[in-house]
Amino acid sequence: MRRERVPIVVVVLAAIGAAFFIVPLLGLIVRSPWRDAITALTAPETVEALKLSLLASLSATALGLALGVPLAWIYARVEFPGRDLLRALTTLPMVLPPVVGGIALLLAFGRRGLLGSWLDTTFGITLPFTTAGVVMAETFVAMPFLILTVEAGLRSMDRRYEEAARTLGASRWRVFTRVTLPLIGPSLFAGAVLSWARALGEFGATITFAGNFPGVTQTMPLAVYLLLETNQQASYILSLVLLLISLVVLVGLRHRWLGWA
Amino acid sequence: MSLDASISLTLGPLDLEMEFTIGEGEVVALLGPNGAGKTTLLRAIAGLVPFRSGQVRLDGRVLEDTATNAYVPTELRPIGFVFQDYLLFPHLSVLDNVAFGLRSRGTPRGAAADKAVQWLDRVGLASYIRAKPAELSGGQRQRVALVRALAPDPRLLLLDEPLAALDVTTRAEVRRDLKHHLDSFQGIRLVVTHDPLEAVALADRLIVMEKGHLVQTGTPAEVTERPRSQYVADLVGVNLLRGEADHGTVRIGGGPALAAVGAESGEVFAVIHPRAVAIYRRRPEGSPRNVWPGRASNIELMGNRVRVRIDGEVPLVAEVTPSALKELDLVEGGEVWVSFKATDVAVYPA
Numbered sequence: 265m266r267r268e269r270v271p272i273v274v275v276v277l278a279a280i281g282a283a284f285f286i287v288p289l290l291g292l293i294v295r296s297p298w299r300d301a302i303t304a305l306t307a308p309e310t311v312e313a314l315k316l317s318l319l320a321s322l323s324a325t326a327l328g329l330a331l332g333v334p335l336a337w338i339y340a341r342v343e344f345p346g347r348d349l350l351r352a353l354t355t356l357p358m359v360l361p362p363v364v365g366g367i368a369l370l371l372a373f374g375r376r377g378l379l380g381s382w383l384d385t386t387f388g389i390t391l392p393f394t395t396a397g398v399v400m401a402e403t404f405v406a407m408p409f410l411i412l413t414v415e416a417g418l419r420s421m422d423r424r425y426e427e428a429a430r431t432l433g434a435s436r437w438r439v440f441t442r443v444t445l446p447l448i449g450p451s452l453f454a455g456a457v458l459s460w461a462r463a464l465g466e467f468g469a470t471i472t473f474a475g476n477f478p479g480v481t482q483t484m485p486l487a488v489y490l491l492l493e494t495n496q497q498a499s500y501i502l503s504l505v506l507l508l509i510s511l512v513v514l515v516g517l518r519h520r521w522l523g524w525a
Numbered sequence: 526m527s528l529d530a531s532i533s534l535t536l537g538p539l540d541l542e543m544e545f546t547i548g549e550g551e552v553v554a555l556l557g558p559n560g561a562g563k564t565t566l567l568r569a570i571a572g573l574v575p576f577r578s579g580q581v582r583l584d585g586r587v588l589e590d591t592a593t594n595a596y597v598p599t600e601l602r603p604i605g606f607v608f609q610d611y612l613l614f615p616h617l618s619v620l621d622n623v624a625f626g627l628r629s630r631g632t633p634r635g636a637a638a639d640k641a642v643q644w645l646d647r648v649g650l651a652s653y654i655r656a657k658p659a660e661l662s663g664g665q666r667q668r669v670a671l672v673r674a675l676a677p678d679p680r681l682l683l684l685d686e687p688l689a690a691l692d693v694t695t696r697a698e699v700r701r702d703l704k705h706h707l708d709s710f711q712g713i714r715l716v717v718t719h720d721p722l723e724a725v726a727l728a729d730r731l732i733v734m735e736k737g738h739l740v741q742t743g744t745p746a747e748v749t750e751r752p753r754s755q756y757v758a759d760l761v762g763v764n765l766l767r768g769e770a771d772h773g774t775v776r777i778g779g780g781p782a783l784a785a786v787g788a789e790s791g792e793v794f795a796v797i798h799p800r801a802v803a804i805y806r807r808r809p810e811g812s813p814r815n816v817w818p819g820r821a822s823n824i825e826l827m828g829n830r831v832r833v834r835i836d837g838e839v840p841l842v843a844e845v846t847p848s849a850l851k852e853l854d855l856v857e858g859g860e861v862w863v864s865f866k867a868t869d870v871a872v873y874p875a
Contacts, residue, residue: 422612424608424612425612425614427573427599427612428606428608428612428614429614429625429629430573430598430599430600431571431573431599431600431602431604431605431606431674432600432605432625432626432629432673432674432677433600433601433626433629433630433677434600434625434629435600435629436600438629442625443614446614446616446617447615447616449616
């Protein structure tokens with residue numbers, strides 16, 4: 265078979281493009297103090313940040329599933345005026361600078377915010393600068409990924425399976441839980457993992473809305489940033505951990521979401 | 526005990542207006558060409574397609590009535606629906622598919638599973654209960670779809686082209702099985718099909734519909750002997766003409782008149798079997814009264830017979846043997862004379 269000649273300019277530019285991603289990753293791997301890895305990972309503040317990160321990101325994913333799936337269902341199944349606008353608003357955080365998202369959250373849920381002042385005076389609930397605030401900031405940034413993925417899944421599923429279930433006497437709830445959800449399982453899984461990964465890496469909205477208090481709001485990305493000032497070696501190791509998690513997510517999702525063969 | 530339906534609806538290019546009754550224990554085939562609205566009608570009866578006006582009653586109970594805004598949701602109708610491509614739930618085992626309807630209607634898990642196994646055993650699939658639908662053959666899937674619909678004990682069974690998804694080699698066998706299983710179900714059965722063979726094999730009565738309207742209903746024998754539309758005539762393979770009867774003749778569309786024994790008066794259909802139509806290269810001798818010139822427009826081998834379509838004042842299809850065709854030395858486009866006896870014309874009121 266005769267191979268097509270690839271123009272040399274294209275090859276060079278493509279190589280530079282690839283190196284742009286690979287060299288920093290290499291740097292992280294090469295310069296990481298592997299000997300100190302155990303010490304850095306078992307340091308109390310690291311463990312605390314890791315635990316908080318896992319707790320907050322998993323909570324954000326759960327919250328995203330609970331609120332995002334109904335939203336996606338409405339976008340996919342209900343026609344109403346302003347649907348496109350609403351969808352745009354609820355997926356805006358995907359393109360919004362996270363810091364702006366954090367400021368917006370402060371203005372809404374801060375002590376003097378639109379809802380925050382009411383929550384504070386009526387229930388005595390304060391959200392900013394708490395762990396709940398971390399979960400909110402992460403949900404705000406991560407849920408759009410879930411909404412879009414699940415909506416796409418709902419739109420592409422064969423709705424006649426739902427009709428078949430109805431002719432078999434299934435209530436709407438039973439149709440949803442026994443037929444719809446299993447059939448969009450791959451989209452649901454992909455959306456959840458994607459939003460979890462996004463929540464895990466959240467920085468801007470979290471530090472703006474929830475601050476940076478060790479043990480309360482200091483998640484992994486925040487700890488990494490802080491350690492860069494005080495203990496570079498440790499920040500490299502933690503970066504590597506986050507890189508590893510991202511890699512696992514990417515590889516795990518390659519069949520379901522990225523369309524690789 | 527019956528299904529009474531009168532339904533008017535518009536869906537895209539389809540204007541559907543149907544009214545019919547199906548009695549207790551009847552197997553009725555809804556026969557019609559693609560796009561006639563058969564599936565839409567079935568879905569409307571199931572409550573899956575809204576209609577503009579009309580009423581559906583089952584055993585006297587109103588399922589839907591636009592006059593009173595009554596609507597029983599699909600899941601509460603005592604129906605079973607076998608879909609064209611079966612729509613077995615791909616994530617559930619064969620057993621769970623069949624138990625689905627029972628569980629939906631409140632049967633406890635264990636009892637539903639027992640009953641599902643009995644149903645699967647009845648169609649010879651007891652050893653496949655753990656399999657996923659994707660592991661089954663087309664014929665097996667069809668049987669699972671059938672027992673899934675039957676398991677909750679519906680009063681009305683709706684089947685949409687139950688054999689269309691199968692390849693030709695297995696179709697005959699599955700049709701025989703389906704006939705057997707349909708016979709053992711006691712409720713009202715309505716089968717949609719575009720295949721006349723299937724309709725005749727499965728049903729006690731045919732309802733023929735075209736472009737959303739009922740054109741003919743009757744037993745398979747009645748429909749095939751006295752077609753009332755070009756569609757049915759083509760299916761049966763006979764020549765159908767429509768005209769004005771006048772004591773021994775039928776005038777076709779104000780044009781030629783053909784001699785027909787038994788023609789009295791009024792609008793009539795005249796059916797001539799292609800085998801009764803003789804072909805000549807020269808005008809036949811003597812004085813047969815039904816003689817017309819024409820041109821052979823299409824020659825087709827059908828089994829051991831040859832069908833010749835002849836265009837002319839009276840367009841007809843003739844059926845001859847291959848050797849007769851050879852003797853006639855006939856090719857497409859050749860000039861011919863056609864003739865048939867007045868006694869070979871069946872006449873009945875339009």
